[in-house]
Amino acid sequence: MTMKSPLEFFRTLPKKTCPECGEQVEEQAESYFMECERCLAKKGE
Ligand SMILES: [Zn+2]
Secondary structure (H helix, E strand, O other), X not given: OOOOOHHHXXXXXXXXXXXXXXXXXXXXXXXXXXXXXHHHHXXXX
């Protein structure tokens, strides 16, 4: 058994995907949105 460091734990988390288009979304600390930037921009209009 090996202890995984917290950093490694987060690295193994599955990538977030945009529910709108299925695009992989880069995790952003400041952002709570699920959608990718493109879909967010669309919604903002
Ligand atoms: Zn999207």
